[in-house]
Amino acid sequence: MLITDVSVVVTSPGRNFVTLKITTSDGVVGLGDATVNGRELAVASYLTDHVAALLIGREANNIEDTWQYLYRGAYWRRGPITMAAIAAVDMALWDIKAKVAGLPLYQLLGGASRTGALAYGHASGSDIPALFDSIRNHLELGYKAIRIQTGVPGLGQVYGVASDQKPGARYDYEPAKRNVVDGRPLPVEEAWDTRAYLRHVPTVFEAVRNEFGPELPLLHDGHHRMTPIQAAKLGKSLEPYDLFWLEDCTPGEDQDALRLVRQHTTTPIAIGEVFNSVFDYQTLITERLIDYVRSAVTHTGGVTAMKKLLDFAAVYGIKSGMHGPTDISPVGMAAALHIDMAIHNFGIQEYMQHSAETLEVFRTSYTFTGGLLHPGENPGLGVDLDEDAAATFEYTPAYLPVNRLQDGTVHDW
Numbered sequence: 001m002l003i004t005d006v007s008v009v010v011t012s013p014g015r016n017f018v019t020l021k022i023t024t025s026d027g028v029v030g031l032g033d034a035t036v037n038g039r040e041l042a043v044a045s046y047l048t049d050h051v052a053a054l055l056i057g058r059e060a061n062n063i064e065d066t067w068q069y070l071y072r073g074a075y076w077r078r079g080p081i082t083m084a085a086i087a088a089v090d091m092a093l094w095d096i097k098a099k100v101a102g103l104p105l106y107q108l109l110g111g112a113s114r115t116g117a118l119a120y121g122h123a124s125g126s127d128i129p130a131l132f133d134s135i136r137n138h139l140e141l142g143y144k145a146i147r148i149q150t151g152v153p154g155l156g157q158v159y160g161v162a163s164d165q166k167p168g169a170r171y172d173y174e175p176a177k178r179n180v181v182d183g184r185p186l187p188v189e190e191a192w193d194t195r196a197y198l199r200h201v202p203t204v205f206e207a208v209r210n211e212f213g214p215e216l217p218l219l220h221d222g223h224h225r226m227t228p229i230q231a232a233k234l235g236k237s238l239e240p241y242d243l244f245w246l247e248d249c250t251p252g253e254d255q256d257a258l259r260l261v262r263q264h265t266t267t268p269i270a271i272g273e274v275f276n277s278v279f280d281y282q283t284l285i286t287e288r289l290i291d292y293v294r295s296a297v298t299h300t301g302g303v304t305a306m307k308k309l310l311d312f313a314a315v316y317g318i319k320s321g322m323h324g325p326t327d328i329s330p331v332g333m334a335a336a337l338h339i340d341m342a343i344h345n346f347g348i349q350e351y352m353q354h355s356a357e358t359l360e361v362f363r364t365s366y367t368f369t370g371g372l373l374h375p376g377e378n379p380g381l382g383v384d385l386d387e388d389a390a391a392t393f394e395y396t397p398a399y400l401p402v403n404r405l406q407d408g409t410v411h412d413w
């Protein structure tokens with residue numbers, strides 16, 4: 001079964017997505033997600049200009065060989081653009097293999113290890129009453145674990161808080177803004193003050209625990225903004241509130257930073273959404289500096305690479321917590337869910353629900369019931385792309401915000 005056609009679909013149903021479509025000589029179609037939020041066209045070009053022609057005539061069944069051919073064959077290693085492109089090819093080939101087998105992908109990865117994947121949603125509010133409304137909305141939607149982000153007194157819009165949230169409305173936070181200044185798309189800029197944040201966050205968790213009790217698993221994302229000593233301080237100050245995890249507390253490039261955090265706090269640590277290979281985790285995993293692996297299948301080389309990474313983590317008792325915001329397309333989300341079902345060391349799955357527009361373009365078969373996600377029983381990944389619907393949503397540049405300290409210094413966002 002040879003690869004006969006490769007095409008890239010860029011669509012923007014509310015936000016931008018890049019999808020790879022591979023067709024075989026038997027007429028089987030596979031889909032892969034190649035979306036890198038704010039840098040979408042770089043991956044689209046990588047695939048169209050440098051990968052598509054290499055794939056024509058290759059044996060579609062040889063997934064590992066194709067992975068190594070694209071990874072080692074490029075000579076230039078790793079990086080989010082390269083690894084998202086490889087991920088898209090890998091996902092599409094797994095989709096094809098599972099469709100040919102007539103099985104949902106999780107069956108090829110070892111079958112079901114659980115009835116469904118525990119999901120966490122994002123609650124946020126600019127203040128405590130708005131946050132409580134958002135938590136209640138999530139509980140009504142059936143979420144059994146919730147991420148908590150709030151505004152910080154004295155600061156304006158900050159990471160993780162949906163700014164124009166209507167009471168009772170669904171959480172719909174898309175940080176990549178379509179901001180146009182003098183005809184040019186530009187990132188919006190936000191202001192940041194870590195000391196104000198460190199003072200405020202423990203008071204938020206205290207209020208949430210007082211209102212919602214000790215049972216509900218709570219998570220928090222620090223979005224790479226702290227130094228190791230600040231992160232250690234936050235981890236310690238959050239210990240009374242029993243977090244499920246503290247995510248991305250220090251900058252992603254610096255694996256050693258988490259050694260200091262680990263020495264000071266028992267708050268569980270998660271990191272990895274900006275990582276793109278197993279090598280980003282070598283110190284973190286072998287020295288047991290983290291509790292959860294946050295990588296996205298889309299940004300880390302696909303199902304093949306993610307499965308190896310999580311098997312490596314399993315040896316050290318570290319669990320999965322795969323990335324699943326709305327900038328992972330439904331195709332990438334489905335890939336994560338099939339892995340979630342099959343692996344033994346599953347921890348939790350992030351699940352921000354896609355908009356109705358997005359779900360018109362990507363027809364999904366995964367379900368969310370009683371707080372658990374299930375990929376469904378359709379053969380393959382279980383996602384179809386409606387290309388006519390996709391064509392009606394034109395690509396619109398959008399960028400993630402840039403953060404600045406009060407004196408104007410650029411800071412991690």
Ligand SMILES: O=C(O)[C@@H](O)[C@H](O)[C@H](O)CO
Nearest residue numbers: 037175221273324325327
């Ligand atoms: O944990 C998360 O889902 C976030 O950090 C998002 O990846 C980020 O806002 C970029 O979209």
Ligand SMILES: [Mg+2]
Nearest residue numbers: 221247248273
């Ligand atoms: Mg995050």
